[in-house]
Amino acid sequence: MKIKIIDVADPLWLETLIKLRHDIYHLPEYSLLEANRIQAVPEAIIISDHDKIFFIPYLLRSCDIGINGELTIGQIFDIISPYGYSGILLSETAMQSVDFLNLAIQQLKEVLKSRKICSAFLRLHPILNQKLSDIFTSEICQVNGNTVSINLKLSEAEIWQQTKPEHRNKINRCKRRGFQAKIVNFKHNIDNFMAIYEETMDRVGASKYFYFDDNYFRQLSLLEELIHLCIVEQDNQIACVGLFTECSGIVQYHLGGTKSDFLKEAPSKLMFDYVRFWAKEHGNEVLHLGGGVGSAEDNLYRFKAGFSQQRHPFSTMRLITDEDNYYHLVNLQAKYLNIHPEQLLKSEFFPAYRASH
DSSP: OEEEEEETTOHHHHHHHHHSOOOGGGSHHHHHHHHHHHTOEEEEEEEEETTEEEEEEEEEEEOTTTTTTOOOSSOOEEEEOOSSOOOOEEOHHHHTOHHHHHHHHHHHHHHHHHTTEEEEEEEOOTTTTTTHHHHSOTTTEEEEEEEEEEETTSOHHHHHHTSOHHHHHHHHHHHHTTOEEEEEOSGGGHHHHHHHHHHHHHHHTOOGGGOOOHHHHHHHGGGTTTEEEEEEEETTEEEEEEEEEEETTEEEEEEEEEOGGGGGGOHHHHHHHHHHHHHHHTTOSEEEEEOSGGGOOSHHHHHHHTTOSEEEEEEEEEEESOHHHHHHHHHHHHHHHTSOHHHHHHSSOSSGGGOOO
């Protein structure tokens, strides 16, 4: 079994992706973009045994200053997935070998520990990783909720039939009122997108995690063949916007928003209706809409569920790779928050030492 850690400049990264069905989240350019956003180091690990391949892109973060200003003893790190659904990429033969997968996880933990990486939090890909929750124990792989996708292999009539009547009514009403959806060049419309996206985040009281700066969107626009901006207009006024990615037959809803003035008309329903048929026409297999905030079956989830009956389990992989350092950091954070360490360990948040209350 071979193990190699690579950086974004290593040609092996792209050479490996050519062999595996992947999404935009697995690209070195996307990892670099995310690393710049959160001040981390983008890396990937490849574990292989002949034609069995296990590949994970991740962001390496320092824990030394991150624990609310408390300096830890020596350098300690953790890793996290880039924003979105990267998870683990596996070759067909790797997917069919439970022994290889279990051994790969064991090797992963050992390699990370040897580099003073105490934990790993990986968001698995709902489509490419949907069978992993059946293979790994719930201690390693935790199902957090469901996501919604539209099966683009269905006929247009079947896709429309799966749409809830309330959504269909709103879509038809938008069309009657002169709303029009179209795909436009993202690079030329970044400012319009940002203004509406930030207005939406402010309106819903989103956490800082969901805000992205100008530099992030400018870098994202460099992936222009894989990034598509859909806008819905009425009388030359943009009512809503949505960023979509396209890779390996998978279209993902990335980010979006609606102007407050147009909320009653629900133009985003027309947007998703337009994009699903656009994606189908371009030969894609699935449009993945995602789930609710924090995997909850909230209003956002119910909105997305109105477009399709297809669901996927959304799972996360949570590994404690160095127990001594992990619990050392938990104790430090608990001391800082003036609570018992057990409170942090019982919370849903992982890694527990990054919980803020």
